[in-house]
Amino acid sequence: MEKILFVAHTDASGALPRNALETLTAAKDLAAGLGAELAVGLVGADVAAAADSIAACGASAFLGVSGPDFADSRYSSDAAALEALGKNSGATIIVGPATSRFARVLPGVAQRLGGAVDTQLAGLTATNGTVSAVRWFYRQRMEGTLSRTARPWVLTIAPGSFAPFEGAGSATLENVGVDLDAACKRTTVVGIEAPAADAQTIRPDAELLFVAGAGWTKKQADGQVHLDVAEKCILGFLDATKASLGSSKSLVDISGEGQKVLPFMSHLHQVGQTGATPRHPKGLATCCHGEEPHVVGWRFIGERRAVNLDAGCGWAQGKADVLYVADAFAVVAKVNELLAE
Numbered sequence: 303m304e305k306i307l308f309v310a311h312t313d314a315s316g317a318l319p320r321n322a323l324e325t326l327t328a329a330k331d332l333a334a335g336l337g338a339e340l341a342v343g344l345v346g347a348d349v350a351a352a353a354d355s356i357a358a359c360g361a362s363a364f365l366g367v368s369g370p371d372f373a374d375s376r377y378s379s380d381a382a383a384l385e386a387l388g389k390n391s392g393a394t395i396i397v398g399p400a401t402s403r404f405a406r407v408l409p410g411v412a413q414r415l416g417g418a419v420d421t422q423l424a425g426l427t428a429t430n431g432t433v434s435a436v437r438w439f440y441r442q443r444m445e446g447t448l449s450r451t452a453r454p455w456v457l458t459i460a461p462g463s464f465a466p467f468e469g470a471g472s473a474t475l476e477n478v479g480v481d482l483d484a485a486c487k488r489t490t491v492v493g494i495e496a497p498a499a500d501a502q503t504i505r506p507d508a509e510l511l512f513v514a515g516a517g518w519t520k521k522q523a524d525g526q527v528h529l530d531v532a533e534k535c536i537l538g539f540l541d542a543t544k545a546s547l548g549s550s551k552s553l554v555d556i557s558g559e560g561q562k563v564l565p566f567m568s569h570l571h572q573v574g575q576t577g578a579t580p581r582h583p584k585g586l587a588t589c590c591h592g593e594e595p596h597v598v599g600w601r602f603i604g605e606r607r608a609v610n611l612d613a614g615c616g617w618a619q620g621k622a623d624v625l626y627v628a629d630a631f632a633v634v635a636k637v638n639e640l641l642a643e
């Protein structure tokens with residue numbers, strides 16, 4: 303009989319990150335599909351509030367490894383905590399979120415427990431007692447379904463694959479003691495350097511993906527380049543809508559070619575075959591031609607629209623739901639004006 307353990311860590315505020323709540327839905331559904339017992343294992347400085355926030359998930363036990371030593375992401379202490387939770391629970395399947403903190407430690411935990419690991423899953427089902435895990439391969443072009451007999455089987459769930467669990471209450475938390483030796487505490491986190499929330503333009507949870515293409519940096523009808531106007535239009539739109547910013551390869555490559563660039567663009571923004579494959583309900587491409595190597599990165603974008611001067615651009619070849627044949631400088635300036643009203 304399988305036993306499922308959902309594992310998660312708290313964030314700086316003591317809450318569970320969104321990806322953890324999504325992963326709990328996956329673990330809960332899996333336990334229900336198998337008729338198996340579900341347990342929860344939490345790691346953090348203080349996990350009581352996090353346990354209460356998911357108290358109604360139907361778990362038979364809420365286990366916690368907590369204290370100052372477990373506040374921050376550190377491989378040695380996180381691995382020790384998760385190993386202890388795995389052993390204490392007697393779980394055969396351990397499901398955790400593919401957050402940066404757990405993605406790096408859960409494969410090592412599988413090794414310590416003598417089990418197997420599969421990462422970044424986008425689906426998890428149980429049919430007639432057999433667990434099937436779904437993940438993408440070859441830069442999200444092929445979907446594979448796999449199952450294993452090795453136990454414990456450690457699984458990490460990719461963000462955006464399940465609806466986040468909701469169901470607070472009052473959980474009875476059982477403390478699992480973990481003694482860390484000096485070697486486990488050699489690394490200390492002295493602080494976190496992160497850009498201000500508004501400077502961070504890659505926003506995976508945004509409703510809308512706004513893609514800027516190389517056209518923003520090209521000579522316009524008056525024979526001039528208008529980078530300052532482009533910057534104002536793009537940042538104004540992002541500020542008003544809190545959309546996530548994407549780019550074509552041509553635009554982010556321009557900096558390497560010595561041409562004038564938009565300073566807030568980096569290769570991390572690139573969407574496409576050699577770029578990212580973001581997931582957003584809607585997408586708007588501007589000054590981007592819609593070539594196939596770019597558009598393959600749009601496979602998980604729901605409703606697609608594009609603004610391009612060229613009625614024969616790639617978006618018109620069945621790649622967008624709506625193509626506005628128009629000057630993106632004028633369209634985005636007008637949209638920003640309307641958003642400001």
Ligand SMILES: Cc1cc2nc3c(=O)[nH]c(=O)nc-3n(C[C@H](O)[C@H](O)[C@H](O)COP(=O)(O)OP(=O)(O)OC[C@H]3O[C@@H](n4cnc5c(N)ncnc54)[C@H](O)[C@@H]3O)c2cc1C
Nearest residue numbers: 515516517550551552574575576577589591595596611630
């Ligand atoms: C192996 C391989 C992998 C690749 N991987 C990727 C990838 O991961 N991502 C990616 O993006 N590309 C990738 N490419 C490159 C891709 O084929 C295109 O070259 C690139 O996407 C073009 O970028 P663009 O549309 O921004 O630029 P351009 O092709 O230069 O298009 C600019 C567009 O802006 C429009 N425009 C100009 N001014 C305005 C205006 N005022 N209003 C409206 N429209 C305007 C023009 O009409 C034009 O359509 C790859 C290519 C190869 C061969």
